[in-house]
Amino acid sequence: MLNVIQLLPDSIANQIAAGEVVQRPASVVKELLENSVDAKAKSVQVIVREAGRNLIQIVDDGVGMTETDARMSFERHATSKIRSSDDLFRIRTMGFRGEALASIAAVAQIEMRTRRAEEELGTLIRIEGSDIKAQEAISCLPGTNLLIKNLFFNVPARRNFLKSNSVEMRHIIDEFQRVALANPEVAFSLFHNDQEIYNLPAGKLSRRIVDMFGKSYREQLNFCEEQTPYVTVHGYIGKPESAKKARNEQFFFVNNRFIKHNYLHHAVVGAYEGTLPEGSHPFYVLFIDIDPSHIDINIHPTKTEIKFDDERSVYAIMMAAVRKAVGLYNLSPSLDFDSDVNFLAGVRPKPVSTDVNVNRNGNADSKSATSGPGSARPISPSWASGATQQPANERTSLRNESLDKAAGSSFDIPRKADHKPSVNNWQTLYEGVAGNASPSPGPVAQPVEKGDWLGPAKPAPAITEPPTAESEPITLGSRANQLQVSLESPEQDVPVLVDDDNIVQIQNRYLLAPIKSGMLLIDQRRAHERILYDQFHASLTKRNGASQQLLFPKTITLMPVDFQLALDLRDDLTNLGFEFDELGANTFVIRGVPALIMGENEEELFANLLAQLRADTGRLKLDRIESMARSLARRSAMRYVNRLSTTERKALVNQLFASANPSYTPTGEPVTVVLSLDKIAGLFR
Structure with missing residues (x-):
């Protein structure tokens, strides 16, 4: 019987090893940078062309190599750091397995110049696909100069699977950052297509x-x-x-x-x-x-x-x-006796002297203060805790506010401090509660848009007299009213609102609406995310996103990795409504933003969107349009946790139920929850 098992040739074995070590150009940069650090280099220069496809050059001023070491460095498992098996448990250097240069040489064209400082001449070695083409003595600077040309030139399949230049360059920048952060005592510089991206002098970690x-x-x-x-x-x-x-x-x-x-x-x-x-x-x-x-x-x-x-x-x-x-460093929230900075935004502030409970000696109450740095907790605003400490005029003011609190404090975050509460229309809060009277058509019965948190109560229908055109309540049309379905029927799965005029907002975060089977709870931020996602996805698909021009263009300087990402996604960002131009190294001038998200800090919005896209690109396997629509919707929906007027609540519900999938966000998080009557009744048992 013929023998069928044989040893692989070195060239094939090196290509197999290259599949693990050299996954993309960034892998080459990482391995060669670590070799330069191990060589005790004080300055390392990285030059890249076409995101590493055509050229990767690493120049360092390390100890260099002799002619024999230069030749041996390209052999498999050749290393200067391992002498016995015990050395495997005492490794403090970067490269030690001796596979990097051999694997790179198997899939690229390499030219290496190296010289030790004490020698007059250095060594030049040229290798293509593991085959040594030349080895000779030359005159060169001390250290090592490695040129990696035409990566994967002999493995076309691997070269075709490389991503776009911007994506591959982002990976190179990531690897460069990691090595540079780990070695702040070494000067690093990075150039891409003759453009300087980083120039980092040697120094302390904080400066790096x-x-x-x-x-x-x-x-x-x-x-x-x-x-x-x-x-x-x-x-x-x-x-x-x-x-x-x-x-x-x-x-x-x-x-x-x-x-x-x-x-x-x-x-x-x-x-x-x-x-x-x-x-x-x-x-x-x-x-x-x-x-x-x-x-x-x-x-x-x-x-x-x-x-x-x-x-x-x-x-x-x-x-x-x-x-x-x-x-x-007092990074955690701490008690402040001179200001109200520890209170949540939107909470009705009190005078400075009554921000927290303070005894007659000026010391903090033991229930509010803690001892030891870093152990303080955020203060939960509570009006009951400081009521007894307040002057008489403030107690009177709080009594006048009690009706407002009864109507809305448990649902909505109170109004701004400079808006004084009004108690002129307090009678309207009780009209219709017991079914005793209908609100009068006069000015008193009109809802106050800024202060009517629950909205006017719906009057009870008269029993003895038939309703007339004048006495019937007027209901504004809403898409949600057209959904003539109910959860009580097995074939109907979309809730129908009983009355969209009584949509209640809870803590500026949730909306509560009555339906036939109970109550419908809507997450306000997730509802906005679903609505914005549909709009952004349509803009990207149809390439017709509206842009709002800025009166004063904004200049923003980004990290190099985000700058490369913005260049790669320029067409899609333009379709969303962004308009920007290059203004130098890693700098853009923003001239327009999507009309759907006006009112935000333009520089922060642009930078945060790129950061979100970078995170989603590495985590999700989505096409570009889907990823961008999700990222911008998630980023823009963050600012929608605020107070909505009655008209805005109805519009939000209307737009939500106009969506193809109103029950879930693009990432699968629930938007609505139904509290059935049985579930509500069970809470009181």
């Missing part, structure tokens, strides 16, 4: 963060450090108010190696003790120094995932370090 992400980060950086015999944690964390929805500015480094670790991220978020907005992620750059024998870094081909032998201890130390920094 500001140089990389912008001057706005200078105000939010707070140092974090915790030392234990087992592990040391140090780095910088951001303030809670600077947290972002997109999770793309969180960096963990273990022994200067970037890692991804959801367990440790949970520890950091938990240390903020509820001070973060819902769904937001804080900025942090945290370094973990630990004995290499306690970790396993070789469990993933890209070495971005590691295992600790005692994850619980690392989790606890990480949380303690961040919690200490949060308290030390």
Whole structure:
């Protein structure tokens, strides 16, 4: 019988290894940057053309290599860092498996120039597809200069699966940022198509963060450090108010190696003790120094995932370090006896002297204050807690406001402080409650748009007299009234509103409307998200998004990765209604925004949309139109948690039920919930 098993040729084995090591141009940049850092370089320059398809050049001033080392570096499993199996448990450098250069040489054309400082001549090596084409002595600068040309030139299938230049460039920038953050003592620069993207001088970590992400980060950086015999944690964390929805500015480094670790991220978020907005992620750059024998870094081909032998201890130390920094720099909410900044926006403020309970000695009440930094909690506004401390004129004012509170304080956030409550029409609050009288047609019976939170009560129908045209209530038409279906029937699944004039708003967040089978509860923000998504999706599909021109154009400077994303999505952003032009490196001038979302900060809207798109691109497998419509709808709907007038409530419900899917958001979250009569009755048992 013939033998069928044989060894693979080195060229094929290298291509197989390249499939794991070299996934895209960013993989090449990562491996070569780590090699430069291991070579003790003080300055590293990265030059890229066509997002790495045509050229990737890494120039460093490291120790360089001899002629023999230069030739051996392209052999498989050739490394200067492993001598015995015990060395695998003491690894502190980046590359150690000896596969990077061999794998890259298998799928690209490589030209390397290298020289040691103590030698007069250096070495030039040319390789194409693992075949050495030339090796000779040349004159060159100390260090190493590597040129990677025509990546995947001999593997057309892999080259065809590369994404657009902007997407591949974003991945290169991500890898560049990680290596640059891990090594702030090394100067880094990045050029793409002869345009400078980053020029980072050597310095401290804080300066590296500001140089990389912008001057706005200078105000939010707070140092974090915790030392234990087992592990040391140090780095910088951001303030809670600077947290972002997109999770793309969180960096963990273990022994200067970037890692991804959801367990440790949970520890950091938990240390903020509820001070973060819902769904937001804080900025942090945290370094973990630990004995290499306690970790396993070789469990993933890209070495971005590691295992600790005692994850619980690392989790606890990480949380303690961040919690200490949060308290030390007063990042959590604290009591303020001179202002009302701790109260929620929209709550009716009281005079300065009565913001919190204070005893006669001027000390905070023990129920409100806490001892120790970082342990304070947000203050929940409560009118009952401070009633006895108020002067007589304020108690009188509160008594006059009691009717307003009875009508709407439990449902809507009160009005602004400069709007004095009116009690002239208090009789209208009780008309129709007991079915005793109908409101008079005079001015007293008219609803007050700004202060009538529940709307006028519907009068009880007269029993003895038939209704006339003058006595019948006038109902404004609504699309929801045309839905002649009921939940009580098995074939009907859309609720019909009994009366859309009595839609109640609860805490500026929910809408409550009566239906035949009970009550319909609508999430106001999610309803706006569903409506905006339908409108944005139609604009992108039909390419007819309306744009509102800005009277004064706004200039915005973005991170390089977001700048590249905006260039890639320029046509789609224009279809939405954005109008912008390039104004230099990483800078745009915004001349117009979508007409559907006027009233927001244009620079913040544009930057947040790009950040959301970047996050969705990596997480969701959606086409571009779907992703953009979802991202902008989610981002724009955040500002719709506010007070709505009666007309606005009806319009919102009308538009919601005009949607093809009013019950769910584009991401599948429920928009409406039906509280049946049986469920309501069960709450009182």
